[in-house]
Amino acid sequence: MKYIDENSITTAVLQRLESCKNPRLKEILGTLVIHLHDFAREVKLTESEWMAGIEFLTATGQMCDDKRQEFILLSDTLGLSMLTVAMNNAKPEGVTESTVFGPFHVAGAPHVALGADISAGAAGEPLFVTAKVLTPDGKPVAGADVDVWQADEEGLYDVQRPDLAHHQARAVLRTDAQGNLNFKTVLPVAYPVPTDGPVGKMLVATGRHPWRPAHIHFMVVAPGFERLITHVFRDGDPYMDSDVVFGVRSSLIRQFEQHAPGLAPDGSQQSVPFHTLNFDFVLQPV
Amino acid sequence: MKYIDENSITTAVLQRLESCKNPRLKEILGTLVIHLHDFAREVKLTESEWMAGIEFLTATGQMCDDKRQEFILLSDTLGLSMLTVAMNNAKPEGVTESTVFGPFHVAGAPHVALGADISAGAAGEPLFVTAKVLTPDGKPVAGADVDVWQADEEGLYDVQRPDLAHHQARAVLRTDAQGNLNFKTVLPVAYPVPTDGPVGKMLVATGRHPWRPAHIHFMVVAPGFERLITHVFRDGDPYMDSDVVFGVRSSLIRQFEQHAPGLAPDGSQQSVPFHTLNFDFVLQPV
Numbered sequence: 001m002k003y004i005d006e007n008s009i010t011t012a013v014l015q016r017l018e019s020c021k022n023p024r025l026k027e028i029l030g031t032l033v034i035h036l037h038d039f040a041r042e043v044k045l046t047e048s049e050w051m052a053g054i055e056f057l058t059a060t061g062q063m064c065d066d067k068r069q070e071f072i073l074l075s076d077t078l079g080l081s082m083l084t085v086a087m088n089n090a091k092p093e094g095v096t097e098s099t100v101f102g103p104f105h106v107a108g109a110p111h112v113a114l115g116a117d118i119s120a121g122a123a124g125e126p127l128f129v130t131a132k133v134l135t136p137d138g139k140p141v142a143g144a145d146v147d148v149w150q151a152d153e154e155g156l157y158d159v160q161r162p163d164l165a166h167h168q169a170r171a172v173l174r175t176d177a178q179g180n181l182n183f184k185t186v187l188p189v190a191y192p193v194p195t196d197g198p199v200g201k202m203l204v205a206t207g208r209h210p211w212r213p214a215h216i217h218f219m220v221v222a223p224g225f226e227r228l229i230t231h232v233f234r235d236g237d238p239y240m241d242s243d244v245v246f247g248v249r250s251s252l253i254r255q256f257e258q259h260a261p262g263l264a265p266d267g268s269q270q271s272v273p274f275h276t277l278n279f280d281f282v283l284q285p286v
Numbered sequence: 287m288k289y290i291d292e293n294s295i296t297t298a299v300l301q302r303l304e305s306c307k308n309p310r311l312k313e314i315l316g317t318l319v320i321h322l323h324d325f326a327r328e329v330k331l332t333e334s335e336w337m338a339g340i341e342f343l344t345a346t347g348q349m350c351d352d353k354r355q356e357f358i359l360l361s362d363t364l365g366l367s368m369l370t371v372a373m374n375n376a377k378p379e380g381v382t383e384s385t386v387f388g389p390f391h392v393a394g395a396p397h398v399a400l401g402a403d404i405s406a407g408a409a410g411e412p413l414f415v416t417a418k419v420l421t422p423d424g425k426p427v428a429g430a431d432v433d434v435w436q437a438d439e440e441g442l443y444d445v446q447r448p449d450l451a452h453h454q455a456r457a458v459l460r461t462d463a464q465g466n467l468n469f470k471t472v473l474p475v476a477y478p479v480p481t482d483g484p485v486g487k488m489l490v491a492t493g494r495h496p497w498r499p500a501h502i503h504f505m506v507v508a509p510g511f512e513r514l515i516t517h518v519f520r521d522g523d524p525y526m527d528s529d530v531v532f533g534v535r536s537s538l539i540r541q542f543e544q545h546a547p548g549l550a551p552d553g554s555q556q557s558v559p560f561h562t563l564n565f566d567f568v569l570q571p572v
Contacts, residue, residue, distance in 0.1 A: 003535070003536055004368060004372065004532055004533075004534065004535055005372050006369045006370075006372040006373035009365045009368055009369050009372065009532055010365070010369075012365065012532055013364060013365035013532065016492075016494055016528070016532075017492055017494075019492060019493035019494055020491070020492040020493050020494075021493055022491065022492075025491060025492065026492070027329055028329050028331070028335065029488075029492065031325055031328050031329050032325055032364075033364055033365065035321040035322070035324060035325040036321070036364060036366055037365065037366065037369055038321060039317055039318055039321040040366060040369055040370060040373070041369070041373065042317050043313055043314050043317050044373065045314070045370055045373070046370075046374055047370055047371070047374050049314065050361070050366070050367070050370045054355070054357045054358055054361065057343065057346075057347060057357050058347050058350045058355070058357050059347070060343075060347055061343060061344050061345070061346055061347010061348050061350070061357075062347050062348060062350065064344045064347070064348065069340070069344070071340045071343050071344050071347075072340055075336070075340065078299060078318075078319055078322060079295045079296065079298065079299040079319065079323065080322055080323065080326060080336070081336070082290060082295055083292045083295050083296075083323055083326055083327070084292075084326060084331055084332075084333055084336045085333070086290065086291050086292040086295065087292035087326070087327065087330065087331070088332060088333050202315075205306070205308065205311060206302075206303055206305060206306040206308075206311065206312070206315065207305035207306050207307055208302055208303075208305055208306075242302070246290055246295055246298055246299065246302075247290075248290065249289070249290055250289055
């Protein structure tokens with residue numbers, strides 16, 4: 001232990017972890033130490049750069065509260081979140097892929113009937129969504145609970161509007177006997193992740209924009225199937241190839257078709273242009 | 287960008303960093319991303335483990351305030367601080383080695399005359415220190431400012447005692463024309479790093495103790511020489527081979543000799559046992 005230098009110290013730390021009785025913790029921490037030390041040696045980290053890193057991580061932790069999770073945002077913007085999601089949710093060909101959960105899900109969103117207008121007053125161009133929940137061999141999944149959440153035309157989720165007394169553009173629906181799902185909402189738009197914290201500074205310093213392409217979040221839960229957490233992305237979005245959190249997967253991109261004012265899929269007459277989206281979710285049996 | 291999986295995402299993140307105009311930041315962040323992603327893939331990090339990591343880092347940041355730096359403590363206990371110090375302060379054979387700075391230095395400690403009792407009331411067995419500050423070829427360095435700080439017999443630094451109105455066991459002395467330094471203080475003892483935060487939980491979870499072997503901190507500044515930040519460790523300490531922050535270097539260990547009551551090096555009569563320490567600092571010319 002005593003003959004410490006910048007190379008021997010890695011072995012010294014790993015030897016110290018030999019006392020760990022939890023083999024998984026030992027594996028994770030040991031691998032972390034090897035990579036942390038290799039990183040510092042490879043870039044020849046200076047003492048002032050080390051201190052800048054300490055200060056960045058400290059500020060990131062101090063930005064967090066019950067409404068803001070800056071460390072998740074850091075993980076998202078460095079691709080670690082999407083890597084973890086992809087690695088833990090590999091799906092066979094034909095099954096709907098997962099993407100990042102994001103910070104805006106709310107447990108206990110209102111359950112609404114099929115066909116409902118879930119916008120609940122959120123501003124935006126009308127969007128009519130139809131979807132099916134299916135097994136890999138195309139059979140309908142009845143009684144699947146589908147949690148939906150999205151931003152409004154200003155790029156804000158309801159939880160980002162502290163004055164709102166009720167949920168907007170957020171609901172849980174249950175598929176019917178044919179696995180069908182339909183609801184009305186507003187057209188999602190691209191929005192920036194919060195940039196008023198350390199992650200925003202990192203994005204500026206690296207010349208990166210903070211935008212996510214327009215999408216709707218879905219979480220689909222049905223007995224006998226793996227839980228699916230995903231988005232549907234709106235094709236044509238200018239940020240599709242540069243999502244700041246690396247959440248886009250080509251299989252999740254769909255046309256949101258624009259229509260002139262007139263008869264909508266729900267039989268109503270729309271006086272403004274409206275959009276339609278159709279998407280099938282294919283669940284993986286457990 | 288769209289065909290993201292747990293392998294392709296690393297290239298996607300690195301491509302995004304191509305926009306960074308600061309080549310050093312790009313190098314550091316790019317290397318960090320490679321190691322962060324490799325770490326997650328190698329251990330096959332689960333989503334709940336990822337979340338546990340997010341929560342640990344968040345709690346670490348939130349433990350920090352103007353008196354406590356839990357991220358530095360984390361860096362210290364994972365060996366990153368000592369690695370960085372060793373890498374950036376390599377010394378030729380014969381020059382005094384560096385070790386970690388630690389969190390307890392105070393800028394602007396009182397300047398005292400040679401021979402002073404710097405304990406200023408700190409509790410502990412008397413210790414008489416004599417030292418020389420030398421060039422690599424053994425010539426004295428006159429007028430070197432030597433910052434000294436250490437814990438008392440309870441293992442506490444003065445800054446850890448909020449009720450103290452003045453500094454204890456902390457001072458700045460200047461070497462005389464022969465490069466000599468001498469002062470009276472108290473015998474340092476081993477002490478634990480703070481364990482009431484996330485780092486303390488990590489140490490418990492990994493079966494590690496929180497102790498540092500007894501030492502005195504020194505910072506030596508002299509025109510024409512590299513600044514030296516180091517400790518002198520007390521030989522025989524039971525934690526010498528397991529310093530929780532990996533700061534021990536064999537070249538920095540010295541005998542603190544114990545003496546029976548009687549005549550002390552400063553000519554005083556000591557009625558209790560006392561200790562003496564002699565140590566030469568050898569500075570590297572700039």
